[in-house]
Amino acid sequence: MDGKDVVAMARTGSGKTAAFLIPLFERLKSHSPQVSGVRGLILSPTRELALQTMKFTKELGRFTGLRAAVILGGDRIEDQFSTMHENPDIIIATPGRFLHLLLEMDMKLLHVEYVVFDEADRLFEMGFSEQLHEIIHKLPEQRQTLLFSATLPKMLVDFAKAGLTDPVLIRLDVDSKLSNQLSLSFLSCRSDDKTAVLLYLLRSVIPPNQQSVIFVATKHHVEYLKEILSSAGIDSSYVYGSLDQTARKISIGKFLYKKTNVLLVTDIAARGIDIPLLDNVINYHFPSKAKLFVHRVGRVARAGRTGTAYSLVSPDEGAYVVDLHLFLGRNIITESRAKCDGVYGSVPHIAIEDEDELLIKLHNNNEELVSLRKVAENGMKHYIKSRNLSSPESIRRAKELANSLHPHPLFGSHCLTAQVERGELLSALKTYKPSQTIFEVNSTTKGVAKKVMLSKRAKYDQVVMTLREKSNQRKKEEEKEEEREKGEERRDSESMADDLKG
Structure with a gap:
């Protein structure tokens, strides 16, 4: 609300749409016939998300008098030319079609005050990086930019550093990742x-x-x-x-x-x-x-x-x-x-x-x-x-x-x-290690096979025991390494967030 650039990390369903629409309405106030051109821009990764944002924009802003339009791939571009000539205050669009429209109409974005990149991580996952950089270069220097994302991949951090000015990082329920409900x-x-x-x-x-x-x-x-x-x-x-x-x-x-x-x-x-x-x-x-x-x-x-x-x-x-x-x-x-x-x-x-x-x-x-x-x-x-x-x-x-x-x-x-007992028995059989070999079970004391196995045991029992101890030790070390890597992953995430703040 105070005009700063923002990077907001939030789970799906945390109310982020209202979080960027309410400040947008507060900033633009009402439709201005004197201003010719778009003043608010919201970029979404998919047409469905854009349509849902458009629906919410109409419901939430129905008493503001602000005009909103949606620009999507797959719709008739001729109709979209007409839409742009009606001087909408807010454009909700997918990046590919919006950039196409900008180039076709040689349209300037001189009056854009407020830009939102919704679900920004998915915008980059879906290959819109080039279009996003093109669009941001056409925007005026004096604007407020908001970037909403569930995660912060490195590509997104680099983009935020290039396109945002001293952004404020807001983390909402990031540590839990999943809803408590x-x-x-x-x-x-x-x-x-x-x-x-x-x-x-x-x-x-x-x-x-x-x-x-x-x-x-x-x-x-x-x-x-x-x-x-x-x-x-x-x-x-x-x-x-x-x-x-x-x-x-x-x-x-x-x-x-x-x-x-x-x-x-x-x-x-x-x-x-x-x-x-x-x-x-x-x-x-x-x-x-x-x-x-x-x-x-x-x-x-x-x-x-x-x-x-x-x-x-x-x-x-x-x-x-x-x-x-x-x-x-x-x-x-x-x-x-x-x-x-x-x-x-x-x-x-x-x-x-x-x-x-x-x-x-x-x-x-x-x-x-x-x-x-x-x-x-x-x-x-x-x-x-x-x-x-x-x-x-x-x-x-x-x-x-x-x-x-x-x-x-x-x-x-x-x-x-x-x-349950049958399942437990089968599970026990899978991990069962007999103390005797087949040569020793039910063998007489005079059996040659049994004598051979006893001789083998006398010679190699200590070696087998040592190998088992090493195997158990290796498993413990691997578990410690797993815990260490998990800790590093958490520190990397925190470091990336700190880099963004810097």
Whole structure:
């Protein structure tokens, strides 16, 4: 409000839109016929986010008399020429189309007083760096610039140093990264069981009146799961990157107006989609980047509401769960008797037997489903090749965790005592190391094989014991190194923020 440049770090749903609109209205006051040109500029990474900002601008500023316009790629540029000639006070735009319009109209931005870069980290992730630098060079020196971001990557810090003047850094809920109202559940299962687990969640865990967004790796999974849910009697909407704009609007509209309560999306397609009253996020495929997880689940538990994020974790994704907890600075909870929040547990097969039988029946009666599943499997192979690799230490830790997971509390009613005991027995067998070899078990004292093994033990027992001690020592050192790296990551983040202040 005092006119200083600002870098604000805030989670999705923390009220940042109002935080930059109210000072904008206060600064511009009302429409001025004497001033010819834009006075306020808001740049968004996606058309959906820009449209939502436009809607909020109209609602919040309806008594100010200020004129706002939206400039987006995909709309008729001729109409946008006309819009600019109507002398709007505020422009809400995506960078690519706005720069195109500036060049086509040879338009000057001499009267811009207030500039906002909304979700700036995503602006750079989506490749708008060059356009942003071009736009900022066309802006007048005397202006107030605000940059809102969930994270502070180095490229963004460099941009802030170049484009902002002595910015004030505001950190809102940065240390927690996730809302305190958000409940997390990590469900370990085989890749082939994920669809059955998804059906179980939608039919037996999540109330039918709640709205859920399901994140999948590829558009092929969107198409496959859309058919599965439809065949199972669950209506859903869907969005992916290459979907036609008209179909996209219709699909999102159905979900927003609660004609459907399930939305299937890919990460690229979900950028900019804002559902204020969302109840659940389901990670059908676990993200390979911790920051992407934060972006996904940041869509729920907003503005004081509660919400839940369910993550289905296959064996090859376990290392990413370890990476996430390191990033969040949290311990992994595997105790099955703990509360559901944050527990990393397994899915007992007995819990999803009904869903498994249903899926077998659906595939046997529908050749199209079989074809869609095959396409999705092929798409997954390409996706796995392109996703980020986890660290060797996280992979090792994930393998250890996989052997110690208990049934998740969500499935408590299905986990009969016999099932729990059976699982514990199998887990114990995986880690069992016998004290005798097969040559010694049930051998007579005169057996040659037993004598050979006793001789071997006498010679190498001390060597084996030494190696085991070294292995245990190495594990302890690796755990200390992991803690040290986590501390360095926190210090680097604080240092980057200090650099920005300087």
